[in-house]
Amino acid sequence: MEGLECLVLQGIYHLNAGSPRRAWLIFRRALSIGQLMGLQKRSASAISPNARNMWHLIVRGDRYVALLLGLPAGSCEDKYEADENFQNPAIDKDDLFQRKLSEISLRIIERNQSENTPVYAATQEIDELLETLGKEMPDSWWEIPTHISDERSQRTSKQFDRLMVQIWYFQLQGLVHLPFMLRAATERRYDYSRFSCLKACREVMWRYLAIRGLNNHSFCYKMVDFGALTATVALFLGLLDPSQSAENSHQRDSDRTMINGVLHTMEGFANNTNETIAAQSVNVIKSLLAVDQQSTGGNGGNLRLTIPYFGTISIVRPASNQSSRTEDANPNMPVFPSPQSITVGQNNPSEPWKGMSPSNHNPMTFPTVSFTSCQFNPMVPEQPVIADFGWADVDTLFFGSLLNTDIDGNWMFQ
DSSP states (O other): OHHHHHHHHHHHHHHHTTOHHHHHHHHHHHHHHHHHTTTTOSOGGGSOHHHHHHHHHHHHHHHHHHHHHTOOOSOOOOOOOTTOSTTOTTSOHHHHHHHHHHHHHHHHHHHHHOOOSOOHHHHHHHHHHHHHHHHTSOGGGGOOOSOOOSSOSHHHHHHHHHHHHHHHHHHHHHHHHHHHHGGGGTOGGGHHHHHHHHHHHHHHHHHHHHHHTSOOTTOOOHHHHHHHHHHHHHHHHHHTOTTSOGGGHHHHHHHHHHHHHHHHHHHHHHHHHOOHHHHHHHHHHHHHHHHOHHHHTTOOOEEEEEETTTEEEEEEOOHHHHHHHHHHSOTTSOOOSSOEEEEEOOOOTTOOOOOOOOOOSOGGGSOEEEEEESSSOOOTTTSOOOOOOOGGGEEEEEEOHHHHHHHTTTOOOO
C-alpha cells in the first residue's frame, strides 16, 4: 500500500509540474497495480478503508488526466455503499463530492470517445448531473476565500483543496458545453450551452485570480495557469459571437475587464517567477486581444491558435477589415511571403439561465470563428470549418509549453 501511495504522490507531483502525460502513465500504473491487489472489489468490507480511499484517489487522478489528454478512462465502475449519500450526516461531503465529480468525468470521457452523432442528449444529462451535484453543497462552501495563511496546516490545505475542487467542477461544466458553444451563433437550440460554458469560464477565472492574489508561495500548480488560459480563450470566443444583442454589452465589457485582469495577473506572476506556462499564456492572450475588434479599433488580423489538450482555433476577419489592415500597414515593414509562425515553447452554480434576444449587430463586422477540439470527435457537417483563408495574413501560434515539459528527459514524441 505504501508503494501505491508513492505512485499517487508522484502522479500528483508531475501533474502540478505541468507534465500531464507523465502523470497519466503513473496513475495508469498505479491503477493496474491496484487492480492486481483487488482494490476494485465491490464490497467495502473486502478491503480496508485506507485501501479503498487509495483506490478512489487513483481512479480520480486517472480520470482527471485522461479527460485532459482525450484518452479513455482506466476504470469504468463506481461503487457506492448504501450510506454513501449527502443525506448521511456522518459522511465526508467533500470526499463524496469529489467522487461524484470523478464519476461525471467518466461520463464526459465516454461522450467524447463516442462515435455516435447524437451526443447533445448525453450533454444535457451530464449538465443535469452537475447542476444537481452543485446544489448538494451549501452556499458557504462555494465562497471564494479572501485570505489563506502561508502556514503548513491541515486547515490551509483544506482551503486550497476546496478551491481546487471548485475549479475542477467549473472546468467540467465548461468542457461539457464547449463543443456546442460556437454553434449557438447559427443554431438557437445551443444557446444554453453557450451561456453555461461562458458562465463556467468566468467562475474558473474568478478563482484563478483569487489563487494568484493570495501570494502564497508554498502553492505550486501549473495546471491552474493552463486551466485559466483555456477558460480565457473560451470567454474570448464568446466576445466574437455576433448573435448577441446590444443588451449584453455590459456583460461583454465585464468579460473584457476580466480577461485583462487575468492577463495582468499572469504577467506579474511570470515576471516574478520566470514561469514558462504563465509567460506563454500571456503571449496567447495578447494575440487574442489584438484580434478583438473593440480592442484594436477594427484593425486586428487573422489568427490560428493551437493549444495542446484543448484544440485549434481559427479566427478570420471580414475582407473589409483585412484590406484596411493592409492599407494601414507601415510601408517600411518587411513583407513575409509565408505566415508568421510563433512557437511558444508550449457564482453560484445554480443560477438560472436566461434566453438570449436576437442580435442587433451587423454580423459582417464580426470575424468567422472555427474551433476543433482535441478531445471531442468532429461534428460533421454541423461544425463550420474554415478550409483556407489567405495564409499570407495569418499569425500561427502554437502553445506547446506542456508538450515541452513532457518531452524533457528521455521522452520521444513525433
